[in-house]
Amino acid sequence: MDIAPWQAQLRKGAAELVVLAIVGRKECYGLQILEQANAAGDIVSDGALYPLLNRLEKDGKLASRWVTDDAAHPRKYYQLTAEGTETLGAMKSAWVSFRIAMRDVVEKTS
Amino acid sequence: MTNPLAAYLATLERALRSLPAEERASIIAEIRSHIEDSMAASGKPIEDVLDSLGDPLELASAYLDQRKLEDAVVRSAHGTLLIAILEQAGRSLVAALLGFFALFFYLCMVAFAAMAVLKPIIPQLVGLWWGPHIFAFAILEKAPTGGQELLGYAIIPVAIVLGVGSFLAGRALTRVGGRLLLRKTQVLG
Numbered sequence: 001m002d003i004a005p006w007q008a009q010l011r012k013g014a015a016e017l018v019v020l021a022i023v024g025r026k027e028c029y030g031l032q033i034l035e036q037a038n039a040a041g042d043i044v045s046d047g048a049l050y051p052l053l054n055r056l057e058k059d060g061k062l063a064s065r066w067v068t069d070d071a072a073h074p075r076k077y078y079q080l081t082a083e084g085t086e087t088l089g090a091m092k093s094a095w096v097s098f099r100i101a102m103r104d105v106v107e108k109t110s
Numbered sequence: 111m112t113n114p115l116a117a118y119l120a121t122l123e124r125a126l127r128s129l130p131a132e133e134r135a136s137i138i139a140e141i142r143s144h145i146e147d148s149m150a151a152s153g154k155p156i157e158d159v160l161d162s163l164g165d166p167l168e169l170a171s172a173y174l175d176q177r178k179l180e181d182a183v184v185r186s187a188h189g190t191l192l193i194a195i196l197e198q199a200g201r202s203l204v205a206a207l208l209g210f211f212a213l214f215f216y217l218c219m220v221a222f223a224a225m226a227v228l229k230p231i232i233p234q235l236v237g238l239w240w241g242p243h244i245f246a247f248a249i250l251e252k253a254p255t256g257g258q259e260l261l262g263y264a265i266i267p268v269a270i271v272l273g274v275g276s277f278l279a280g281r282a283l284t285r286v287g288g289r290l291l292l293r294k295t296q297v298l299g
Binding site: 029030035045046047048050051054072073075 | 136137139140141142143144146147148151162163164168169172173
């Protein structure tokens with residue numbers, strides 16, 4: 001049974017929350033977000049992250065600035081905007097209820 | 111031998127040329143920064159790093175899919191909007207239906223405009239015929255034998271009104287459709 005397409009959809013849905021949650025902890029740049037997102041398993045791919053950051057920034061959920069003095073080349077750092085913080089809060093509580101509901105249904109043993 | 115990093119970025123930049131120069135430059139700089147940081151952090155060869163970013167054309171289209179709809183909705187550029195909707199048609203039934211009907215209305219508009227323009231030039235071939243064996247509101251190849259032509263030159267204002275009506279209907283559909291699809295693609299990310 002090929003569950004790869006289903007898994008891809010799961011990741012796609014999770015990516016936005018994962019990115020907002022990571023940026024919400026600390027201002028960071030793309031590669032740092034990838035490292036944290038994928039520390040425990042593949043969630044966000046390199047090729048999906050940057051267009052997603054671009055969109056979140058345009059939607060006003062993230063703000064960015066270029067930092068030139070911590071590496072040989074400039075890095076684009078992201079942080080949450082007020083709107084992003086609000087979105088993250090709402091997504092987080094939706095996620096928690098979803099996770100609880102899923103566990104009750106899917107992982108029930110008897 | 112060409113530099114794979116430069117080649118990758120050049121392809122990406124070419125594929126993103128519809129974006130404003132400033133945004134495009136920012137995307138290229140960010141991807142370059144990612145590639146250099148990844149190589150330094152993982153010690154992997156450039157080919158592996160580029161592989162995990164994926165095909166530059168696919169990366170570009172991930173940036174553009176979103177962008178195109180957004181722009182067209184904001185500027186209400188109907189041609190662009192219709193094309194953007196039709197491009198989604200393969201993936202979405204809603205988009206396919208919206209695209210079909212919007213296209214239908216735009217084609218009606220063209221047909222009505224053609225009638226208004228052609229009536230003074232070939233008056234006997236443009237008209238509204240009504241009779242026992244014929245009903246036509248059309249531009250015909252040869253004048254019909256049965257039925258009666260009802261409108262005469264009054265068909266010109268009628269066709270103009272219908273043409274404007276079709277245009278407005280098509281425009282309303284592409285606007286509504288664009289907004290709808292935009293919301294959908296944002297949810298899917």
